[in-house]
Amino acid sequence: MKRLFTVMLLALFTAVYLPHNASAGEVDILLQKLVEKGVLTPGEAQQVGTETKEQVKKEISQGKSFSLPAWVQNIKLKGDMRLRYQYKHDKASGDYEKDTNIGRVRMRLGLEAKVNEKLKAGIGVATGSGDPRSTNISFGGYNSKKTLVLDYAYAKYSALPWLTLVGGKMHLNDTLWEPTDLIWDTDITPEGAVIQLNKNINPNLALSMNLGALIVDTDTSSDNDAPMAYIIQPQASYKFNDDVSLKGAFSFQSFHNVKGHVSSSYSSASNSGNTTKGTSSYLYDYQMLNPALELKVMQPFKALGLNIETLKLFGEYVNNLDVSDGASGFSLGFQFGNDKVEKWGDWQFRYVYAMLGKDAVLDVLPDSDRYSGKTGMRSHEGSLTYGLGRNTFLGLDVYRSWSIIGAKAPETLVQADWNMKF
Numbered sequence: 001m002k003r004l005f006t007v008m009l010l011a012l013f014t015a016v017y018l019p020h021n022a023s024a025g026e027v028d029i030l031l032q033k034l035v036e037k038g039v040l041t042p043g044e045a046q047q048v049g050t051e052t053k054e055q056v057k058k059e060i061s062q063g064k065s066f067s068l069p070a071w072v073q074n075i076k077l078k079g080d081m082r083l084r085y086q087y088k089h090d091k092a093s094g095d096y097e098k099d100t101n102i103g104r105v106r107m108r109l110g111l112e113a114k115v116n117e118k119l120k121a122g123i124g125v126a127t128g129s130g131d132p133r134s135t136n137i138s139f140g141g142y143n144s145k146k147t148l149v150l151d152y153a154y155a156k157y158s159a160l161p162w163l164t165l166v167g168g169k170m171h172l173n174d175t176l177w178e179p180t181d182l183i184w185d186t187d188i189t190p191e192g193a194v195i196q197l198n199k200n201i202n203p204n205l206a207l208s209m210n211l212g213a214l215i216v217d218t219d220t221s222s223d224n225d226a227p228m229a230y231i232i233q234p235q236a237s238y239k240f241n242d243d244v245s246l247k248g249a250f251s252f253q254s255f256h257n258v259k260g261h262v263s264s265s266y267s268s269a270s271n272s273g274n275t276t277k278g279t280s281s282y283l284y285d286y287q288m289l290n291p292a293l294e295l296k297v298m299q300p301f302k303a304l305g306l307n308i309e310t311l312k313l314f315g316e317y318v319n320n321l322d323v324s325d326g327a328s329g330f331s332l333g334f335q336f337g338n339d340k341v342e343k344w345g346d347w348q349f350r351y352v353y354a355m356l357g358k359d360a361v362l363d364v365l366p367d368s369d370r371y372s373g374k375t376g377m378r379s380h381e382g383s384l385t386y387g388l389g390r391n392t393f394l395g396l397d398v399y400r401s402w403s404i405i406g407a408k409a410p411e412t413l414v415q416a417d418w419n420m421k422f
Contacts (some may be wrong), residue, residue: 077111085104
């Protein structure tokens with residue numbers, strides 16, 4: 001009884017006093033001394049040390065630690081770096097062929113600050129040239145210095161449990177949900193404001209909706225108004241049981257005042273109004289309907305004795321209401337392996353088949369790696385990710401794409417990546 005009372009007092013002392021006034025190393029030294037004097041057994045000392053460290057982590061994460069300034073506890077830093085080797089084989093008309101080998105690096109560094117209980121602010125920088133669909137920097141240029149750009153800068157206000165307001169240059173997943181990058185390249189950080197509505201109907205059913213107004217271009221040098229985009233996307237997630245869940249969304253994405261506006265210098269030479277890339281005007285606006293679905297199954301092949309953690313089946317469709325020909329596109333695919341690649345031996349395989357008509361979407365939006373970001377194309381994509389350890393993994397991504405307008409001009413793209421998160 002006396003030993004138990006001693007252990008309880010020590011646990012209370014280390015949890016309340018030591019986190020505020022001593023380092024983790026000093027706690028370990030004190031516990032070792034108590035073991036040597038016979039006050040604690042090695043097992044009891046280990047338990048108290050673990051409980052102390054967990055208490056410190058909890059206090060810091062909640063911003064309640066007295067040992068660190070409040071501003072330190074309210075700021076989170078994160079980042080990643082990716083080294084890439086890229087090979088591309090193009091075959092154009094007249095049997096013209098070209099092989100391109102490129103080395104690239106991507107670095108991103110972000111900061112999220114908790115302003116108060118309801119307000120957060122995020123700022124991020126990344127390598128890049130200003131292209132909204134890429135944060136890659138290619139090696140070369142006689143060892144030239146590389147540039148950093150503002151990747152995002154936003155504020156997120158949780159006004160009510162069911163209402164969140166986001167404004168600024170935002171993460172794409174704060175704007176809308178997409179199971180594939182058929183319409184939006186995942187590197188894009190939209191600019192404007194979004195209202196997020198969320199409601200859990202019951203433990204199995206959750207409903208949400210995103211309402212957004214985005215600034216597409218501020219160029220008003222012509223008589224036309226500047227292009228704007230308005231997005232509405234209701235979503236639903238349903239959990240059938242512990243192993244099977246379904247998520248669906250239906251978005252309407254309206255790009256106003258694009259027709260007659262000079263195309264972006266980052267557009268792909270694909271749409272009818274964009275044949276000379278950056279010097280001509282668009283022929284259409286883009287009023288896009290976009291349904292999307294994703295089915296997730298845990299341990300899908302357990303009955304066969306295969307230890308595969310998750311299987312996802314997904315797809316989406318898009319149709320531009322403003323045109324009749326080349327107005328639609330779709331993607332279908334699957335992913336299986338570990339749900340997340342977090343440690344050595346974790347892996348994922350993903351396959352996507354995609355098709356985009358030439359005017360199905362605005363040409364500054366689709367994945368820049370899939371046929372160089374062009375519309376009017378079909379493409380197969382297969383990717384494999386393999387964990388090398390905590391916060392580091394290898395990736396291999398292969399695209400086989402071709403045009404559906406005129407000559408096929410097939411393209412093969414291979415990307416080998418080494419990713420590091422910190």
